[in-house]
Structure formats: structure tokens, C-alpha cells
Amino acid sequence: MSRIGRAPVILDKTVQVTVGSDNMVTVKGQKYTLKVPVRTDIKVNVSPENVTLEAKNSEPQTKAYHGLYRSLIQNAVTGVTKGWTKELELNGVGYRAAVSGKKLELTLGYSHPISFAIPEGIEMSVDKQTRVIIKGADKGLVGETAAKVRGFRPPEPYLGKGIKYSDEVIKKKAGKSASK
Numbered sequence: 001m002s003r004i005g006r007a008p009v010i011l012d013k014t015v016q017v018t019v020g021s022d023n024m025v026t027v028k029g030q031k032y033t034l035k036v037p038v039r040t041d042i043k044v045n046v047s048p049e050n051v052t053l054e055a056k057n058s059e060p061q062t063k064a065y066h067g068l069y070r071s072l073i074q075n076a077v078t079g080v081t082k083g084w085t086k087e088l089e090l091n092g093v094g095y096r097a098a099v100s101g102k103k104l105e106l107t108l109g110y111s112h113p114i115s116f117a118i119p120e121g122i123e124m125s126v127d128k129q130t131r132v133i134i135k136g137a138d139k140g141l142v143g144e145t146a147a148k149v150r151g152f153r154p155p156e157p158y159l160g161k162g163i164k165y166s167d168e169v170i171k172k173k174a175g176k177s178a179s180k
Contacts, residue, residue, distance in 0.1 A: 005066030008050040009074045012081050017051055017073075019044045025051075025073055029080025032121075032137035036072050039065055044073075051077075079137035086146035087166035088132040091155065095163075096129045104132070108153040108163070116152070119145055131166070 011017060016028045025036045025044055038044055041062045043054045051073055055066040078084070090097055096107045104124055106114040118124050122136045122145050132149065136142040146165070155162035157173045164170060 003067070005053050005055065005063070005070045007070065008052045009070065009077055010050050011048070011077060015077055015080060017046050017077070019046060025076075027073065027076040027080055029137075032080045032083075034076040034079060034137055036069070036076050038069050038073075042066055042069050044069075075139045076137075079139055083135055083137055084139045084142040086134045086142055088134070088146060088149060088163050089166050090130040090132070090163055092153075092159075092161035095153075095161070097126045097132050098129065099124050099126050104149065106149075106152060109161075114152050116149060132163075 014030050018026045018028075019038075020026065023038045023040055023042075023044070025038055027034045027036065041056050041059075042065055043056055045052045045054065053066060053070050053073075055062045075084075090106075090108070092109060094107060094109060098105045099118075102118050104116040104118060104126075106116065108114060119141060121138055121141055122134060124135075125133045127133060134142055134146050134149070136145075150163045150165070153162045155164040155168070155170045157171065158175055160170050160172055
């Protein structure tokens with residue numbers, strides 16, 4: 001049995017969890033609703049204060065899924081109560097960001113501005129034109145969106161220019177040096 005899978009998912013009073021006939025776990029909060037599909041090898045038990053998972057057999061792959069689905073349900077519960085946030089910083093002369101409608105407009109030193117369509121379920125805001133804040137209930141979607149935006153101009157190791165996560169540390173390399 002998985003150590004992570006054995007731990008119960010503690011529910012807030014504002015969260016409702018239901019299991020459908022097709023083993024689809026629906027996590028409903030005040031603002032968001034997320035669905036987590038669960039394999040038939042895993043049994044989901046819902047009580048008013050927590051959710052527990054049981055593996056129906058002791059195969060190694062089932063044990064791995066046991067911990068995985070517990071983590072996915074925990075992430076959904078956290079997402080509908082608190083939400084997930086990623087912050088990106090733009091470093092470089094003339095690098096700017098702005099949100100207009102459902103698009104993120106980026107100026108990253110290319111010959112053209114980049115327009116990124118904000119996915120459904122994601123909220124973006126820009127602080128001081130150089131800090132992009134990405135919020136949402138789905139942890140995977142927030143991380144994927146942040147990675148896509150960062151991919152437009154990843155930070156480079158010589159000058160540190162580019163888009164980086166706010167907690168990311170860029171190790172700078174030494175440039176060319178004159179030799180005799």
C-alpha cells in the first residue's frame with residue numbers, strides 16, 4: 001500500500017466531493033468545479049470530513065496509482081479552496097507584458113509583439129509591466145500555462161535576460177575572456 005495513498009484528504013466545509021458511476025471524482029467548491037478520473041483499480045471512499053482511497057489489489061502499478069490519485073484529488077481540493085499561483089518575471093531592456101481582454105501581450109525584444117490567448121479557467125494579471133501572475137484552480141493547467149509563457153523567451157545564462165519564475169535562480173556563466 002502506498003504511504004501517500006493511505007493519508008486521507010481532509011475536506012473543508014465549503015468543499016463537496018462526489019464519486020460518479022464511472023469512477024469520476026467531482027470536487028466542487030464555492031467558485032470552481034474540478035473533475036478527476038480515477039481508475040477502477042482504486043476505490044474512493046467519501047465521508048463529510050475526508051476522502052480515503054483503497055487499492056483493490058497489491059500489484060506494484062496499482063500501488064503507484066494509489067498515491068497518484070490521492071495526490072490528484074488533494075490538488076483538486078486545494079485548487080477549489082485556495083487556488084494555485086505562479087509568478088513570472090520579465091528581465092531585459094524593453095521587455096513588457098500587458099493583459100488586454102483574454103490575451104496576454106508580450107514585448108520580448110523580437111521584431112513583433114507576442115499575443116498569447118489566456119486559456120479557460122486561468123486568470124492573469126500584470127504587475128509593473130514586468131511581473132505576470134497566473135492563477136487558477138487546476139494545478140496542471142496553471143503550471144502548463146506558466147511554462148508556455150516562459151517558453152517564449154527562456155532566461156539565458158550570460159546576461160540573465162528572459163522570462164523566469166519568480167523563485168528561479170539563474171546561474172550566470174562567465175563570458176569570453178581575453179587570452180594571451
